[in-house]
Amino acid sequence: MSQLYSTSITPEISSLRLCFYGAGSMAEAIVRGLIDQGLTAPKQIGMINRQNAARLDELSARYGVLAAFDNESKSVMLGEADIVFLAIKPKDAAEALKQLRHVLRRDQLIVSIIAGLSIHTMESLLGQSMNIVRTMPNTSSTIGLGATGISFSSSVPEGQRSLAEAMFKSVGMTAVVEEHLLDVVTGVSGSGPAYIYYMMEAMIEAGRGRGLSDEAARELTIQTVLGAAHMVKSTNEHPADLRNKVTSPNGTTQAAIETLDAHGFSQAIIHAVGRAADRAAEMGKDIERSATS
Numbered sequence: 525m526s527q528l529y530s531t532s533i534t535p536e537i538s539s540l541r542l543c544f545y546g547a548g549s550m551a552e553a554i555v556r557g558l559i560d561q562g563l564t565a566p567k568q569i570g571m572i573n574r575q576n577a578a579r580l581d582e583l584s585a586r587y588g589v590l591a592a593f594d595n596e597s598k599s600v601m602l603g604e605a606d607i608v609f610l611a612i613k614p615k616d617a618a619e620a621l622k623q624l625r626h627v628l629r630r631d632q633l634i635v636s637i638i639a640g641l642s643i644h645t646m647e648s649l650l651g652q653s654m655n656i657v658r659t660m661p662n663t664s665s666t667i668g669l670g671a672t673g674i675s676f677s678s679s680v681p682e683g684q685r686s687l688a689e690a691m692f693k694s695v696g697m698t699a700v701v702e703e704h705l706l707d708v709v710t711g712v713s714g715s716g717p718a719y720i721y722y723m724m725e726a727m728i729e730a731g732r733g734r735g736l737s738d739e740a741a742r743e744l745t746i747q748t749v750l751g752a753a754h755m756v757k758s759t760n761e762h763p764a765d766l767r768n769k770v771t772s773p774n775g776t777t778q779a780a781i782e783t784l785d786a787h788g789f790s791q792a793i794i795h796a797v798g799r800a801a802d803r804a805a806e807m808g809k810d811i812e813r814s815a816t817s
């Protein structure tokens with residue numbers, strides 16, 4: 525008989541202590557999202573940075589989160605955490621994870637957002653197999669509209685998988701994928717917001733260049749991107765069909781699309797996504813090499 529209702533238990537995230545190791549822009553995006561969406565209280569969140577005390581002060585003042593400034597409080601914060609988010613840059617990952625080797629415990633859930641860094645390399649650097657959730661979020665998590673790809677190490681129990689998914693769902697949508705696909709997720713949605721911003725910059729510039737005020741060019745561009753994304757989502761139509769409805773024969777849109785084609789627009793996007801995915805893999809290999817050196 526098929527099951528009508530899911531039997532999975534709703535994870536009680538608000539009772540857990542979260543520690544962000546690395547307090548940069550992506551950590552802030554997730555923290556702000558979790559707090560704004562009411563998933564947990566600021567005092568359940570601790571943040572650690574390498575040396576930038578002013579940044580921690582700023583985050584504490586802005587969100588009410590806890591901050592650890594000296595080595596002793598960093599160790600206590602890490603030790604007391606139920607979930608540790610690894611949110612440092614790939615170039616700092618090997619050194620930082622080696623230092624965490626004797627600090628992290630097997631009963632903690634490790635959530636990495638580090639581009640390219642594989643579960644296997646994390647386990648080598650940490651010196652043991654651990655419950656690891658490898659993710660690729662994006663900065664739109666800040667406003668609850670993130671898109672996060674997620675994979676799990678084989679040991680992560682079902683309850684912790686649901687917990688991790690619930691955390692990222694609270695700041696947007698999630699897609700659980702096989703680990704090797706996280707690099708392409710990076711190319712599509714991790715780096716993706718930057719491609720859209722880049723296009724918006726160009727649209728605003730073009731509007732201004734032809735005489736629109738700064739404000740009109742900006743507002744018309746924003747609403748166009750917002751409306752187009754909502755159209756794809758709410759009509760469920762293929763983007764190509766929606767594009768055809770805008771494109772009158774021999775009209776303005778056709779003229780514009782032909783110009784985009786002449787400049788290799790689609791190919792440029794396909795190459796960009798592929799290059800970002802390849803770059804994620806390269807960064808992962810670099811960390812792997814430093815893990816063994």
Ligand SMILES: NC(=O)C1=CN([C@@H]2O[C@H](COP(=O)(O)OP(=O)(O)OC[C@H]3O[C@@H](n4cnc5c(N)ncnc54)[C@H](O)[C@@H]3O)[C@@H](O)[C@H]2O)C=CC1
Binds near residue numbers: 576
């Ligand atoms: N920015 C984005 O759109 C996205 C970033 N990511 C990943 O998130 C991670 C962080 O990226 P961002 O937040 O953009 O970088 P960021 O440079 O803004 O933040 C990294 C933070 O880690 C701190 N840090 C470095 N070494 C440390 C150490 N040993 N101990 C404690 N803190 C340390 C730095 O001081 C810095 O504040 C990266 O691995 C990146 O691949 C993933 C998805 C999207």
Ligand SMILES: O=C(O)[C@@H]1CCC=N1
Binds near residue numbers: 639710714715
């Ligand atoms: O540019 C980067 O490397 C990171 C990963 C995805 C988005 N930003």
